[in-house]
Amino acid sequence: MENVPKKLVCIECPKSCALSVDIENCRVVRVSGEKCPKGKEYAIIEVENPTRVLTSAVLAEGLSVRMVPVRTDRPIPKPRLLEAMGEIKKIRVTKRLRAGDIIARNFLGLGVNLITTRDIL
Numbered sequence: 001m002e003n004v005p006k007k008l009v010c011i012e013c014p015k016s017c018a019l020s021v022d023i024e025n026c027r028v029v030r031v032s033g034e035k036c037p038k039g040k041e042y043a044i045i046e047v048e049n050p051t052r053v054l055t056s057a058v059l060a061e062g063l064s065v066r067m068v069p070v071r072t073d074r075p076i077p078k079p080r081l082l083e084a085m086g087e088i089k090k091i092r093v094t095k096r097l098r099a100g101d102i103i104a105r106n107f108l109g110l111g112v113n114l115i116t117t118r119d120i121l
């Protein structure tokens with residue numbers, strides 16, 4: 001049976017190249033449609049090890065706001081996103097923070113930090 005190429009849109013720059021990706025045994029064997037090498041890199045990561053920067057909010061207690069916006073400082077594997085959201089729901093921020101302060105170091109043991117994205121004063 002012939003494999004149908006997977007269609008992706010590269011999100012590495014505003015050109016949004018339409019990529020066609022041939023996959024065998026969960027591995028990328030050919031990419032076409034990219035206008036620069038980043039497109040091939042994007043396709044390989046997206047197919048073989050998809051990751052996302054997680055953005056969310058955690059609850060604040062005793063502060064001027066109810067929620068504190070947060071994100072991971074680097075992408076995390078897509079299959080871990082639900083677990084990450086579950087952990088974020090357990091976190092409470094009780095002290096003032098500056099944008100970029102770390103709320104959870106080595107979040108989920110993934111080597112990334114959960115950081116605030118704005119000042120909470």
Ligand code: SF4
Nearest residue numbers: 010013016017036039
């Ligand atoms: S393949 Fe290159 S030019 Fe095309 S969207 Fe991706 S980064 Fe931009």
